[in-house]
Amino acid sequence: MATYILRRVIQAIPIVIGISLISFAIVYLTPGSPVDKFRSPRVSPETIQNLIRLYGLDKPLPVQFWNWFTHFWSFPWDNTAWGYSFTDGLPVRDKIFQRIPSTLLLMGTALVVTVVLAIPIGILQAVKQYSRADKIITTFETIGYAMPTFWLGLILKQFFAVQLNILPLYGQNTLGKQGNIPDMLLHLVLPVTTLAIISVAGWSRYMRASMLEVMRQDYMRTARSKGLSGNQVIRRHAMRNALIPIVTLLGLTIPALLSGAAITETVFSWPGLGWLGVQSVTERDYPVVLAVVMIGGVMVILGNLMADILYAVVDPRIHY
Amino acid sequence: MPAGEYDEVDLVPVQTYWQLVRRRYFQNRMAVMALFLMAGLITAAIVFPIIGGDAWAKTNLTRGPSDPISITAPLGYDNLGINIFFRLMKALQTSLIIGFFAVLIIAGIGTTVGSIAGYAGGWIDNALMRFVDIVLSLPGFFLVLMLVAFMGSGNVFVIVFAIGLTGWTTAARLVRAEFLRLRESDFAQAAKALGASDRRIVVRHMIPSALAPVVVASTLGIADSVVTEAALSFLGFGLRPPEASLGNMLTNAQEYFYRHPLWIWYPGIMLILVVLAASFLGDGLRDALDPRQRIEA
Numbered sequence: 001m002a003t004y005i006l007r008r009v010i011q012a013i014p015i016v017i018g019i020s021l022i023s024f025a026i027v028y029l030t031p032g033s034p035v036d037k038f039r040s041p042r043v044s045p046e047t048i049q050n051l052i053r054l055y056g057l058d059k060p061l062p063v064q065f066w067n068w069f070t071h072f073w074s075f076p077w078d079n080t081a082w083g084y085s086f087t088d089g090l091p092v093r094d095k096i097f098q099r100i101p102s103t104l105l106l107m108g109t110a111l112v113v114t115v116v117l118a119i120p121i122g123i124l125q126a127v128k129q130y131s132r133a134d135k136i137i138t139t140f141e142t143i144g145y146a147m148p149t150f151w152l153g154l155i156l157k158q159f160f161a162v163q164l165n166i167l168p169l170y171g172q173n174t175l176g177k178q179g180n181i182p183d184m185l186l187h188l189v190l191p192v193t194t195l196a197i198i199s200v201a202g203w204s205r206y207m208r209a210s211m212l213e214v215m216r217q218d219y220m221r222t223a224r225s226k227g228l229s230g231n232q233v234i235r236r237h238a239m240r241n242a243l244i245p246i247v248t249l250l251g252l253t254i255p256a257l258l259s260g261a262a263i264t265e266t267v268f269s270w271p272g273l274g275w276l277g278v279q280s281v282t283e284r285d286y287p288v289v290l291a292v293v294m295i296g297g298v299m300v301i302l303g304n305l306m307a308d309i310l311y312a313v314v315d316p317r318i319h320y
Numbered sequence: 321m322p323a324g325e326y327d328e329v330d331l332v333p334v335q336t337y338w339q340l341v342r343r344r345y346f347q348n349r350m351a352v353m354a355l356f357l358m359a360g361l362i363t364a365a366i367v368f369p370i371i372g373g374d375a376w377a378k379t380n381l382t383r384g385p386s387d388p389i390s391i392t393a394p395l396g397y398d399n400l401g402i403n404i405f406f407r408l409m410k411a412l413q414t415s416l417i418i419g420f421f422a423v424l425i426i427a428g429i430g431t432t433v434g435s436i437a438g439y440a441g442g443w444i445d446n447a448l449m450r451f452v453d454i455v456l457s458l459p460g461f462f463l464v465l466m467l468v469a470f471m472g473s474g475n476v477f478v479i480v481f482a483i484g485l486t487g488w489t490t491a492a493r494l495v496r497a498e499f500l501r502l503r504e505s506d507f508a509q510a511a512k513a514l515g516a517s518d519r520r521i522v523v524r525h526m527i528p529s530a531l532a533p534v535v536v537a538s539t540l541g542i543a544d545s546v547v548t549e550a551a552l553s554f555l556g557f558g559l560r561p562p563e564a565s566l567g568n569m570l571t572n573a574q575e576y577f578y579r580h581p582l583w584i585w586y587p588g589i590m591l592i593l594v595v596l597a598a599s600f601l602g603d604g605l606r607d608a609l610d611p612r613q614r615i616e617a
Binding site for chain 1: 450451453454455456457458459461462463465466467469470471472543547550551554555556557570573574577578581584585587588591592595596599
């Protein structure tokens with residue numbers, strides 16, 4: 001197991017270098033420059049030149065890449081490691097770290113809600129396959145799966161925040177109530193519901209399929225013929241085995257939630273990493289954009305690794 | 321043996337692969353409904369913009385949201401006096417065009433990379449597949465957002481290009497897997513023994529056989545591409561007014577949340593219909609094209 005993890009980590013190194021190269025190339029090879037927005041008749045060309053030098057944009061690209069790459073991975077990261085934001089001059093590290101708790105809170109809550117709802121729904125559907133309940137739920141799942149995240153967010157906002165006026169429209173706190181927990185939880189409801197509806201739709205379909213697959217196995221018949229009650233067979237034999245593939249889904253969903261959260265966070269102005277990313281793309285704040293994309297990429301790699309390791313942990317038939 | 325027995329055997333109609341595919345497809349009720357839905361959406365996206373002429377963009381300050389709905393304006397007029405129905409149809413047309421062209425790029429790059437990797441094997445295969453891993457590790461929507469924002473937001477070509485350039489990895493993996501299987505197949509070996517060039521084997525024999533998964537992945541890809549475009553336009557990176565897009569119609573509707581709550585539903589329902597049609601079409605095609613699924617005659 002330890003050698004397996006070590007091998008996977010070593011295999012991940014070229015991928016990390018690859019995603020660094022591609023993100024850097026997209027940011028620095030596309031037309032336009034972050035100093036463009038300062039160009040105006042009131043700004044002298046010398047000032048622009050100074051800015052270019054300040055940002056290090058006058059150095060050859062490979063040098064810029066090397067500087068950025070070596071600093072980006074200089075663990076433990078100090079204030080200067082990820083550079084400074086082009087918009088407000090704050091250290092990128094601080095801007096990112098400041099946003100991480102909000103994103104984790106949103107994603108974590110959404111994930112817990114998803115797991116708590118999707119697994120029982122999937123089991124119920126599989127046990128009562130082709131029943132009316134199964135068919136109705138399947139219809140809802142199909143629609144939920146087809147709904148674009150940002151549209152669902154808008155609809156929920158319109159209904160609960162505008163028409164019923166019982167939930168806040170956007171943000172993480174009401175102005176002047178920073179750090180007030182009940183107030184924050186209230187703000188959390190709509191974005192979490194948005195993310196959860198979409199992922200419950202996907203997860204419960206998956207759980208249903210996984211359950212049906214297990215219920216076809218021979219050991220299910222054995223369990224029944226031993227005289228176990230239907231309930232026990234489902235709980236002790238079917239559910240436990242059906243949960244194994246779900247573990248993989250967990251590792252793959254976490255990075256996907258970060259991407260999905262980017263749109264949801266923007267719709268609800270939730271001050272997380274995703275919204276920061278969208279904002280910094282608009283402002284061409286290159287160092288921040290790069291940091292957000294790199295964190296996203298590393299999350300995908302870690303998610304995949306976690307999924308494979310967890311798979312071996314929960315399924316004794318798998319050996320690495 | 322009496323001749324009659326052979327006649328009986330001959331009476332069983334011989335079905336070609338495509339006849340079987342068609343039969344399997346039309347036995348699937350959801351797939352047939354999806355086919356009709358998609359055909360309806362495409363027809364609407366072609367016909368209504370022609371009927372409406374420039375109604376989708378023509379502002380008219382004598383009209384407004386309070387005007388009664390009529391046959392010529394079944395969804396009424398928006399804040400600028402634009403006919404909402406015709407604007408919606410024009411937006412649907414834009415979305416479908418972007419979706420189809422993005423998927424063409426996806427299929428093109430995917431087939432090229434996948435077939436080279438699968439046919440060449442060895443280090444070429446290894447290098448290309450590691451590249452696919454790298455692209456897959458990057459956060460997809462963010463990548464599209466960056467490409468569009470930095471290369472020119474509001475430009476249709478940039479949007480199509482960005483969606484295509486980031487979405488080809490699944491198609492490439494599928495084609496590669498198919499090629500690995502086909503490379504060892506008898507007909508590919510026979511072509512090789514007859515002295516056919518690599519190019520000829522790949523282009524004439526293997527790509528046609530490997531096309532089924534690409535068709536399925538492309539159909540499913542339409543849904544993703546249309547939603548991605550809508551999200552881009554909604555966030556202000558895609559098409560901007562006066563251009564019509566389902567995404568920027570939502571941005572506008574968002575400002576009239578309270579007074580005109582229905583405006584947000586029209587583009588949203590169009591998006592859901594496109595996604596549903598494309599997904600069930602894709603699922604139906606996958607089930608119909610899969611030769612491993614035998615059907616009892």
